[in-house]
Amino acid sequence: MPPFTLGHFSQVCCQLLNHYFGEIVGQVGAYLLRRGHRPLFDIPCATGLSIAEVKKALAVMIQHNLVKFEASERNNNIAEYSIIHHNVYCLLRYPKYLYMIKRIYGTSEEILLEILLNLGQASASNVIFQSANRLKEANDDSEFSDPSALHKSFLKLAQDNFIIRCPKLADNANIQKVPTLEVEEKEKFTVPHLEIGPIAKLLKENATQLGEHGDSEVIWRVNHERFDVELRNVILVNAAARRVDATAGELYHLILKLWRECSNPDSPTTNALSFNVIKDAVRKNEGSSPVLLEHFEQYLRVLYEDTSSLIIKVGDAGGGQFVLNYSTVFENLACATLDSIVLERFGSKALRLFRLTRIQKFMEQDQMQNIAMIPAKEAKMFTYKLLEHNFLQIKELKKGTSNFAPVKSFILFHVDLPQVARTALEASYKGLFNAMVRQMHDLTDNKRLLDKHARLETLLETLRGEGLPEDELAYLSDSMTAAEKSLVSRIHSMNDHLTLGQTQADDTILILESYLKFSSMT
């Protein structure tokens, strides 16, 4: 099914499903992306797959939180399946999640998260068991690592809301054909009592599967919203560090943590923090640099007086009340993103015109070229180029009324920020999709060569492990010519390049999506 009728975002999702789960899941996913809510028996007809394959594909997707089901409106006995778009898109961000967790906590938490991402949904004991196994393999230890340490790590992750409990069967589920799932608000992050003893015993016995365990009813999954908040915070802290200096970034990171603890994650503005609370936190924090402790008030002042609205002072109680308004700060970030795009595509003069129109709201052509001090011909060319690519919009005001003579009208240029942001977002999805297609194409074209190289490498590794002498190894490795080897290394570097490019495109997408989300909230 060619995805030429899907929008760019859906194309990206398709590509991700194909890449990570294979073609069958990809086809089912594409059908659901195209059609929305569909019951089970529609899917095999449309995709040409057998019903068993479709069921398996749906099961895999539900396990990985990519598809949800609910009772159809027309007939309560039939379940309709639909894609959870955000979760499919977040497949792209899994490497970023792992890196963040490693940076914030450490390796054991990273392993826990990796296992959970691989399993999709799992109970706490299962995750701990598998992680312990993985660590054992990696360390080649005959002694096992104590699973209670992993248990503590699991608790830490749950406490900071990085993992969340899945909804379980509601009480009245047995009487309905289509079960409903629900979870209580206060239980979302509470870890049930785990029995470490049996896990430790199974590990000693080198078991590969955890059998029955006490908390198998309590299932966990990754909390994507929390990771989004964390990714946004990284962008904000970088902005603060660029604006002032690295110590200001440190301070801002602390303040973001405090805000997160005291505010509702879904609200567009955080609750107010008072100056004294921030001061206490800075002093208690062991990682604070001495410069920060000494000049703490100055740093705070420089941050809240800055025009980028990273911190807004709303009152004077308790030495000063500070909030973060997500919509203003992401508006500034989105404007910076759009400025950068205009700069790279059209040049600095066009950037000046774009910023001028955006700041002054409505401008005439003559005013623009006078204030921006650009020669008339160039100014006109750039203005119309920006108009052609939809960065500027036109508003026409007619002057005077006349039934006979043509009426003189003012033509005013302005920037409709949500519209331009949406255009840029679509373009970013398209760019991301292109990078993925290119990557897939490069890999499939050279599949034979890469497979041969991979086989050779594994063979060499095992033989080296068994103690084969070096010259025999060199003889074997010559079965691939130097040209082929250089080609393989070139393909690997291209692959890395493209992956990096996709990550950077994802950064832009995050900023623009956040701006559109928060601006529609207020």
Place this chain on the structure above:
Amino acid sequence: MASPVVIKKEKVDEPRPSPSADAGEGQTEAEIECRMIELMGEFPKGINDKILETDMPNVDKKVKVAILNRLLSQEKVNIFRAAVTKELFWCLKQQPTSKLKGVDSEEKIVMRIIEEAGNKGIWNRDIRTKSSLNQTTLNKILKALEGKKLIKSVSSVSAAKKKVYMLFNLQPDRSVTGGSWYSDNEFESELVDVLNQQCYRILQQKAEGAKQKPLEGPLIVRNASFLSSKEICQIISDLKIVKFNLTVEDIETILDTLVYDGKIEMSSTTDGYSDGQVKTYRTVEKILSSAGIVRIPCGVCPVIKMCGTVGAVQPKNCVYYDQWLD
């Protein structure tokens, strides 16, 4: 016998003074003229009939009219009609009339219109509407006046073909010549660019200097990196990049373009010395170094709209990707 009686004859006063020559206290025409000119000096806004009546009640109306007409023809006074009361006013002409000697009346009308336009100048067609003269006559007069070096034509920067006329010794207004950035009606973009970069470098140096002392705290560092527009003007003038004098307003227009480039920010503070707001500037870092999307070829691709899964422009064989991946 009877002696002859002599009767003295004395002149008898006339019951009414004669209208000619002798009037009131025996004023002559010249004296009346002088008195009128004095009055017009006392009331620079003009005198009207009432004032003349109160001052010289005995002078006959015909005499006053004759004198005033003579003064008008001698170009010493001007006559106006008041807007509201429709009364006639006479007032002294301000300018010396000596230079207009030797020109005829049509030229005088044109000269007056051009004088009124001041230093903005007046367009050929506007002179024609105001004076209601023929086009060819007008052109002849304008050429004659230019030859006599009484007026000059200046080409306006807004419309290159349009010429405005103004008095010879006046400086054209800024709106006509375009100000300091225009020379010969051409916008000097290189000069503007050079000044732009120079201002930015000055502000950068100031910020660098301020960053050298991080131990005093970020507030001191930030405040030390501000420069007011007056100081920047002084520094640039000292560098002697431009031949003419740069005013603070000129520098502020350049600094505004830097603000719109996103490289600096402006804040208004009150200066302890002068009244009112002083504009100060400092460099700022952008909050985002560059958008992630522009680092892949698709972000800056000129043919992105034509790109797709089929067709000539595809990511699989995209030349921009080929270049980027090498």
